Amino acid sequence: MQDKTPLTPRFSYKSDRLKPLRAFCQTVRLGSVSRAAEALFVSQPAITLQLQALEREMGVGLFERSGRRLTPTREGQLLYELAQPLVEGLDGLESVFKDKVAGLDAGELNIAANSSTILYLLPRIVEHFRAEHPDVRLTLHNAITADGTDLLRADAVDLAVGSMMDVPADLSYAPIYRFEPLLITPPDHPLATKTKLELADISRYGLILPPKRQITYRLVDLVFQQHRVPYTVALEVGGWEVIKQYVAMGMGVSIVSSICLTDADRGRLATRSLKEWFPSRSYGVIVRKGKYLSPQARAFVELIQPDLFTRRDYDDSGHSER
Template sequence: MRLRHIEVFHAIMLTGSVSAAARLLNVTQPAASRVLAHAELQLGFALFQRQRGRLVPTREAQILYPQVEQLFGQLDAVQRLAASLRESQREDELRILTVFALSLELLPRALGAFHAQYPQVRVSIDALHSPHIAAALVRQEADIGFVLTGAAHPALLPEHLADAAVLCVAPRGLLPAPVLQRGTVHLQELQGLALVQLAANDPVGTLVGHACRQADVQLQARYTVQTYHAALALAQHGQALALIDACTAASADRSRVDVLPLLPRIDVPVQALRPAQGPGSLLADAMARCMRQALAQALG
């Protein structure tokens, strides 16, 4: 099958008729019918049968269609990559990806400093989970990504920006007065208290789980969440305490929660990721510096 045959076949499968497929492809109905007939002639079997005025896919068409869908998905990926390569040549635009934990407090602070230096640069921002950020950077769909505990990837260049400690965020009145006066809380002191637990495959959740095993501590999870700000929100509504990174805790409402360093200390690395291939971006370099400064100010 030629690509034009596949386009018409795909359009008919999507729309259910030759006329609708022709409109989708912006061609005439006779032209679409000729392409379909030529495809069936080359294949040696029919792709559709007309039943009660409708086109019904044959068994052969139904077998072919999943592969055709996969092909169109790959074509879409090629188009996105071509668009990203075209955009990467612009010198007045910066494309940033970030994990949600850095999107509410740290990134806005860094962008303020960046905009002061480059007021004419347009910035696009997308908040994603770390694996999606890495995959998009490998496809060169962005200039820089900010992650927590980023995994090594041969196609990406990591840059360590800071270590954000895990903090205990507890509803007011939950922790005893001696703990609050001391200003730190030990993992052992959290046993028996309701906890908002991060998913086991989450980077911070993995670090906390490892620390609990090392200290032989079992925490009681009342909730399991996928995002750090969901954990913070539950703590601020008095539901349970949360163990979250200092970047997320920077946006905590201190009138509703107590925020204490956790012992033993658990560090969460904050990294900037950039594609290893292609020319370096001066704007991405500047953004990394601004994020490093914002982290230093916030984490103190």
């Protein structure tokens, strides 16, 4: 007698669920089928077929087009958050296993950070890390935050240390330190001794600011725009040390974070708090959501703040939760 029980539709790709999920995660990360195909060393049609099969199985659309970029739908974002840790966990199983076996006696650690973070925040942390783990090859990649997050997404670095205003959905940011916003001027500048300092008072003088791509410039512009106070930029230049030198020479004033001021600046610069108008700047650890942190990376983060892993930003396995 013939069994007439309906058969569940079968998809050939189910024999290897990792391939379509890997194709899906890469497409979400890179925003393009062609880029996902290049990253996985397969053809574009193969990626397209895997994505179509995955959408049929899930019963929902997983992507929508935003300009020239593919972005996940609401359902696609949910699947990405579920699938990414699984894919990365399987893909990284061998290296993670070797790291666990080797411990911290060998290996390498790549960290992205901007010049101010490298110069003012990290020296003591790096010194302690090198003392405790001398066999780990540590590389600090000097990059502004925007470029540092690109390095994170490309797996060129293990983590980034810096400041963020807007946190992308695929990244986790754990702020650790906060620094006060300050106006810096030459000691004999009129603003240095003005009794009541207003935002409009600052706007009368040319500002010396970092390049527009950097957070400081964007933050200064945002605050002045919100208060509808016009301002002028006298000089745009990279590097806090250069900015401080030019301010000390009387070429303008600047708005900086207190992270960049040292004892050597006391005699040549006057400072005024601007916390009434500008928010404090946070600095912390940036990682990709779901990315496994190697023992080396975890050890470095613990030196930045020993109790960081007792918070909900990371779970016990080294994966970011948010």
